[in-house]
Amino acid sequence: MRIGKTFLILSLIALTGCQGLWTRVDPKAVAYKGDHYVVDLPAGWLRVQQNKIMLATRDGIGVQNITFVFRKHAKAFEETEQKSTPVMLPSELADRYVADLRAADEHGLPSLEIISDRPVTIDGRLGFELHLQFLNDDGLRYERLASGFANEAGFFVVSYQAPSLYFFERDRATYQQVLQTFRAI
C-alpha cells in the first residue's frame, strides 16, 4: 500500500484550507501554456501539477486522466536510462516508451498488452500512438492511449488513461480533441 508521498500531499491539501493544488479549467479560458507546450484543456476539468507532469481529470486521476510530459532528450526514458534524439524514428520512441513502462514495474508489467502501435501526426510532426491495456493491483483493467514525438527540444508525450469498464471510451473523444490542440513551443 503506497501511501507515502500521496498521503503527504493529500494531508497538506486537507489541512491547509480550501485553495489546494487543483485548478478548474474555466470554459472561457481553456488555453494552458507550459514551459514547452501549449494546449487547450477540456472545459470544466481540473488540472494539477505533479513534479514536472501536468495532469487533467474530470472525476479524479484514478478514474481518468490526461497527462502531459516533456523530457529533455538525455532523460527521456529514466527507468531504462535511455535517451531520445530529434531524429529518432517514432516506432523506436514507442518501443522505448513501452520498455520504460515495463522497467518501472517490479515484475516487468507482464499484464501489459499492446493493442495497437501506429504512426500519427502530432503538431505537424510524425509521432507514435500506442494503445495499451494492463491490470491494476485489484485486477481492474486499465487502458492508455499514449501519443508522443521528439523535436530539437526534447521528447513529448500526451497520454490518456482510464479503466476499460465504461470510462475509457467515454472520454476518449475529449482526449483526441485535446491532442489536436497540442503545440510544442
Added chain:
Amino acid sequence: MAHRGFRLSVVLGVLLALTACQTLPTHRLHHRVLDAPQEYKEPHVKLLALPLSIKVKEMSAGGIREEVGTWTKTAEGHIVSAMRSGKPFAGKFDLIPLGALLEDERPVVDEHVALFSVVAGSAMGHTMINPVETAWLPKAKHFDYTLGPGLAFLRETTGADYALVLFGEDVISSEGRKVAFFAAALFGVGIPLGHSFMLAGIVELQTGDIIWLNYAFSPGSGTFRKRADVDSMLSELFADYPGLEAYKKALEKR
C-alpha cells in the same frame, strides 16, 4: 504504472490525519436525486448486496497492521447478519442476496467492485472530506459519479433496481500497542491507535450511477468483531438515506 489517484486506502490515510478537524460523517447524493427526489423516496427499495470487502486487522505494538482471517470472517458474518435483519436500514430497503452467478458473470461483478473502489475513492477524496477544495466544489454540488451500465444485467436476474456496495476496515490495537500508546503519551507524543471505517454506496443498476454514498469513521473505538458495534456503525451509516434535507443544508454551508 503512474497516477494511482485516490484509492480507498489512501483516503483512509487522510481521514486519520483529519480526526481532529471535522465532524463526521457526511454523504453525497447523485444530482439526479436532487432533480427528481420523488423517484427515490420509494419505500422498500430492492437492494442487491454485492460481495463485501471487509478487512479486520490487528495493529501490533510496533505498528505492524496484520489482517486476522478469523476476525475478518467474524466481522463479515456480523455485517451480513445485521444487513439481513434489516434493522440498520429502518425499513428503507429490502436486501436481496447476490446468489449464485454464472461463470462468466462473476468476473464482471468482481471487476465492477474493483471499479467502485477507484470511483468511490475519488468521489470521497475530492468531494466528501472537509474542507473540499474550491476547485472541486462544483463537482461536490453536482455529484455525478457512476460505474457505467455494466451491471444492468443483474436487474433481470435478481429483480433488484439498485445494488449496495460496502467496504470496511477495522484496525484493532493489540494490548502491546495500547501500552506503547500510553508510554508515548507520557512524553507528549501521539502514535496512532486503531480505527473503524465503512463506506457504503448505492448504485442504480440500470445506469451505474452512484445515487448515494456515505462513510462512517470511528478512530479508536468500536470494532467489527462485536455485533453491537456493527449494528451501531451500520445504523449511523444509513441514517442519512436518502438524507435530502441534511444534504441540502450541508451544501448551503460550503
Added chain:
Amino acid sequence: MNGRSLLRIAFLCVGLAACASAPVVEIDSRADLNSLNESQSRLWYAADNLDQSIDKRHLVYDDAELTVYVQSILDQLYPELVGTLHVELFNSPHLNAICLPNGHIYINIGLLARLDNEAQLATILSHEAVHFIRQHSAQQRNSADSVLLAGTSVEILTGIPFSGTLLAGSVMSSYSQAHENEADTDGFARLVEAGYDPREAPKTFQKLLQEVEVLDIDQPFMFASHPKLEHRIASFDSLVAGVSNPGGRVNADGFLQRTKDLREVTLVRYLDMNNHKVLLLILENPVLRQRYSAHPDFYLGEAYRLRNGEGDDTLATWAFEQSINTDPSYAPAYRALGLLMMKRGHKQEAIENLSTYLSLSPDASDREYVETYLRQLES
C-alpha cells in the same frame, strides 16, 4: 517518581508486551500444520491473500507441463511435504524466487531460464523450502515488531522522525543472514539426500554472481542480499568439501529440453524491456547461446543496436545479416536491417529490406509504420 524511572517503566511494559509471543512451530510434516501459533496462522492467511492478488494480476506464468515438472523436483526433495509445498512459475524476467509463509514457492521464469540443469533448480527449491519449514517469516515478524517498537522508542527519545521506520524497514525487506545460512545448509543436505550432485550448488551462485557483476545490479535480490554472493559460494564450497565422493544426478539435457520454450520467451521479454545487457550476457556466451535456437542472431543484433556504442552499428548489421542467412524467411531481421539502413541513409537497401519484411509478414502489427517509412524513402 522521576522522569527517568517513568521512562524505564514505560519501556519495560512495552518490552514485555512485545516479547509475549508463542514459540514458532517448525513444519517437519503435514501434521505440524495443526499446531501453528497465532502469528503463524496470520502470516499464512496473509500469504493466501497474496496468492489471490498474484492470480488477479495474472502474474503466474501459464505453462502447466513445465510447472508439473518443477513441482515434481520439489516433491522429490521433500516427500514428507507433498501437498503442502507448492511451486508456481512467476511471470517476471528478473532473477528471483520467494517462498511465502503458506508453503507457496514462486520462481521467476527469468531465473528458471538461466539455470544450467536440474541440480541447480533443486538447489534453489531446496533452499526456499527451508524458509517455510523453519518458518523464518514468523521468526522475522516477531523480531520486526520488536525492532519497530524499538524504532518508535528511538523516535520518542531522539525526536528524529523516521529513524525507527528505516531501522525496521531493513529487517522486513529480506531474511536475516542467519536465516539464509540455515536455508543454505539445510537445503544442501536435502539436495545430497535426494541424490543430486552437490557440486552444482556453488555453481548456481557462481553464475548469479557473474550476472550481478556484469549487469551491475545494486538492489538486493534473493541471492544477493544476505549474505553476499561471494561468501555464499565459499560457504557452499565448504559444504561440498564435507561430502565424501561428491557426485550424483545433474540432468542437464532433460532440464534444458523442458525449459527450451521458456528461454525463447525470456529473450522476447528482455528485448521488450530494451535490456541489452542481459541479451549480450546470454548471446555473446557461446555455451549459453547454443541453448537459444530461435533466431539468436536477430536478438544479438537488437542488443547491439540498443547498446549503441562505438562500432555497434556495424555489429548489429552483421548480426541481422547472419540471421537472414540462417533463416531467409524470418521477417523481423529484414525490418531491423531495413531500419538500420534507413538511419544510415542507404535508401535502396532500406527499401529492399523493409519491402521484404512486409511481403514476409503481411499482417505485421507495425505495418503502418513501415509503410510510412517506405513512403518517406521513396519520395
